[in-house]
Amino acid sequence: MARSRWLPDQHGAWAMLTVPFLAGTFLAPHPGPAHAVLLAAWSAGYVALFHGQQWLRLRLRRASRRPAAARCHVRPGLVFAAVFLVLGIPLAVRHPWLLLAAAACGPFVAVNTLYARVNRERALPNGLAAVVPACGMLPVAGRLGGAGLPWAPAAACLLYFWGTVPYVKTMIRERRSAGYRRASAAYHAVAIVAATLLSPWLALPFAGYLARAVALPGRGVKVPVVGAVEIAGSAALLLTLLLVF
Structure with missing residues (x-):
């Protein structure tokens, strides 16, 4: 099976998974090494959920016309779920508080699954969730490495990645919507x-995010360029x- 059938092609999601x-x-x-294991488990869990949600969406809406469309997500979903369990269970045994972190993700996963079920994965609330x-x-990664709870950098990540949701829509699906452009620009200003x-230093990258939210929509920028700009924005945030x- 081609790699595209196993790994999601949502490139922005991978930046969102890895940068924080x-x-x-x-x-x-x-x-330490536990971080590498946790990252692998986290990535496998994401891919397993992706395939599970796609199976649910296609099973409910297209099974009568394309029964194979849903079935192609079964094997990747099960394989990545197994990887998640094999890696995640020993980590949870050694660090039981990870179970609380997983439980805290539950409501947001439920929201994403509900939107997949009704075939509205591109809805704004779904992306924000x-x-x-x-x-x-x-x-979570900070605590695993002996830190406290670094809420300030987590809040900065939340501000940036929340902003990417309406911004990317203004570049692709809502590129003709003046209302979306205004809302995206207003969000980035706030x-x-x-x-x-x-941190006053965060004004520098966030000023760049505002500039791209104002200047790029409506200019016919190609999708690969949009992706490249977001990769640069994510790298700037991490640095x-x-x-x-």
Whole structure:
């Protein structure tokens, strides 16, 4: 089976999964092998959930026309779920508080599953809900490495990745919506203020995020360029967090 059938092609989601985790890992005083195991388990859990939600969406809506469309998600989902359990169970035995972190993700996973069930995965609330557990991995990784609960860098990640949800819509699905553009620009303006309260240095990358939210929509930017800009934005956030906190 082709790699595209096993791994989600949502490139922005991978940045959202890894940037907060890496920030929490390298801001901790004692990063170690457990972080690599947790990252692998976290990634496998995400892929397993993706396939499970796609199976549910296709099973409920398209089974009568394309029964194989849902079935193609069964094997990848089971394989990645098994990887998640094999890696995650020993970690949870050694660090039982990880079970509380997993439980805290539950309501957001439930929201994403509900939107998948009704075939509305691109809805704005669904995207915003998906951001929360991803950014919550920053304090999880931090605590695993002996830190406290680094809430300020986690809040900065939340501000950035929440902003990517409406911004990307203005570049692709809602590129003709003036209302979405105004809402995205307004959010990014407020985000600069909030980020500056966390650290004045955060005003620098967040000013760049506002500039791209104002300048790029409506200019016919190609999707690969949109992705490249977001990769640069995510890298800038990670570098800033590691330098500031």
